Amino acid sequence: MQAWAELRQRSGNHLVTSSPLARKRSQWRFGPGGRRDDGDGLPAAKGGTSGPDPTTVYVDMRALRHDRVRLVERGSPHSLPLMESGKILPGVRIIIANPETKGPLGDSHLGEIWVHCAHNGSGYFTVYGDEALQSDHFNSRLSFGDTQTVWARTGYLGFLRRTELTDASGERHDALYVVGALDEAMELRGMRYHPIDIETSVIRTHKSIMECAVFPWTNLLVVVVELEGSEQEALDLVPLVTNAVLEEHYLIVGVVVVVDIGVIPINSRGEKQRMHLRDGFLADQLDPIYVAYNM
Numbered sequence: 326m327q328a329w330a331e332l333r334q335r336s337g338n339h340l341v342t343s344s345p346l347a348r349k350r351s352q353w354r355f356g357p358g359g360r361r362d363d364g365d366g367l368p369a370a371k372g373g374t375s376g377p378d379p380t381t382v383y384v385d386m387r388a389l390r391h392d393r394v395r396l397v398e399r400g401s402p403h404s405l406p407l408m409e410s411g412k413i414l415p416g417v418r419i420i421i422a423n424p425e426t427k428g429p430l431g432d433s434h435l436g437e438i439w440v441h442c443a444h445n446g447s448g449y450f451t452v453y454g455d456e457a458l459q460s461d462h463f464n465s466r467l468s469f470g471d472t473q474t475v476w477a478r479t480g481y482l483g484f485l486r487r488t489e490l491t492d493a494s495g496e497r498h499d500a501l502y503v504v505g506a507l508d509e510a511m512e513l514r515g516m517r518y519h520p521i522d523i524e525t526s527v528i529r530t531h532k533s534i535m536e537c538a539v540f541p542w543t544n545l546l547v548v549v550v551e552l553e554g555s556e557q558e559a560l561d562l563v564p565l566v567t568n569a570v571l572e573e574h575y576l577i578v579g580v581v582v583v584v585d586i587g588v589i590p591i592n593s594r595g596e597k598q599r600m601h602l603r604d605g606f607l608a609d610q611l612d613p614i615y616v617a618y619n620m
Contacts, residue, residue, distance in 0.1 A: 379409040380488065380500055386574075389504065390516035392435040394484045405522070409500045410483075417442040419499075420467075420476065421484055424507055427468040437507055438483045439465065439476040446477065480507050509599065511541045513576060520599060523548070526573045530565040533558050538589045540603045545579025546570070549602060551586045552614060559583040559615040567619065582606065583615040 383404040388395040397404050413419060420429055421436040430436040448459045465476045483503040505519040512518075523546075524537040533554040540547055548566055552559055567578045588611055590598040605611050 379411065381406055381408050382486065382500075382502065383407075386522065389435060390518060392517060394433050394435055407502045407504065410503050411501070413499055413501060414442075418474075419485060419501060422467065422476075422478075424478075427465065429467055429470050432484065432486060435482055435484055435504060438479045438481050438501070438503070440479060441474055441476050445475075481505070482507050482510065511539075511546075513541060513544070513546060518574065518576070520597075523570060523574055523576070526569050527566050530569045531558075531562055534562065535586050536589050538597050538599050538602050540599045540606075542579065542603065542606070546576055547580045547582065547603070547606065548578050549582045549584060549589060549606070549611070551589055552583050553586055556614055563615075563617045577619065579619055581615075581617045581619075582611060582613050584611055584613050588612075 383397050383399050383401065383406055385395040385397050385401075386403045386405045389405070399406075418441040420439050420441075421434065422428065422439050423430055423434075424437040445463065447463055461478070462480075463477050465478050466472050466474070467476070481503050482505055483501060486500045486502065488498050488500050505521060510517050510519055520539045523539045527537040527539075527548060527550060528534050533552055534550045535553050536551040538549045540549075548570065550562060550566065552562065562583060563581050566581050570576050570578050588602075590601045590605075592598055602611075
């Protein structure tokens with residue numbers, strides 16, 4: 326039976342949170358009997374099996390911006406809680422690789438999660454052409470070290486952590502933590518930012534903000550918020566949003582766009598379509614309530 330992988334991204338049937346602050350961190354779950362919706366089929370870990378309970382660690386968000394993993398105490402300034410993504414199944418190997426150089430990374434580095442096992446897919450069933458891209462996705466090799474093993478690239482950033490816990494077989498338990506999607510990460514000021522972190526900060530600033538999405542535009546950060554309230558409240562949101570992003574992430578917001586509820590596109594899996602939103606912004610199709618430029 327084909328192994329499968331499911332990325333859970335919304336509460337209830339969609340987003341699963343991994344912190345008391347309801348942080349929308351992606352969590353991987355793997356197990357037999359199906360495939361992920363996008364057809365990747367990359368099995369790695371499974372919840373609900375016998376073994377240690379999933380652990381939560383706290384990492385320094387400032388270090389993550391430089392692709393470094395530094396563990397901190399719970400409640401520390403700039404700490405981010407991450408929940409372990411389940412038990413790695415027998416016969417499955419996982420490494421963390423540099424997505425640009427394809428070299429293996431150490432425990433203290435954030436990198437792309439690569440998977441090797443007998444159930445890895447060989448390509449997309451309904452996608453034709455661009456065989457080189459498919460080969461790079463499903464049949465990648467490390468640039469040095471173990472260059473013979475074939476790996477599947479998940480497209481997600483994360484890290485492995487060796488724990489002192491043991492599983493039912495008595496073997497040491499490796500914990501996998503997923504930080505976010507590689508293609509959604511933003512490069513700003515030479516550092517890597519994950520949209521969900523900034524969006525969570527913005528949503529917390531005011532009760533009338535129902536949803537938020539961010540994306541880069543040239544070298545600027547654009548913040549789009551959905552407002553449930555009057556147009557006067559839209560004016561009040563701008564300083565709240567810009568101050569929150571500056572204080573928590575040390576970023577200057579280039580543009581704040583206030584829109585009606587439902588403008589931010591979300592696909593059938595509950596994932597924000599940030600690039601579609603950016604296209605709509607550039608084409609002046611959002612019909613905003615208010616736009617503030619800080620350029």
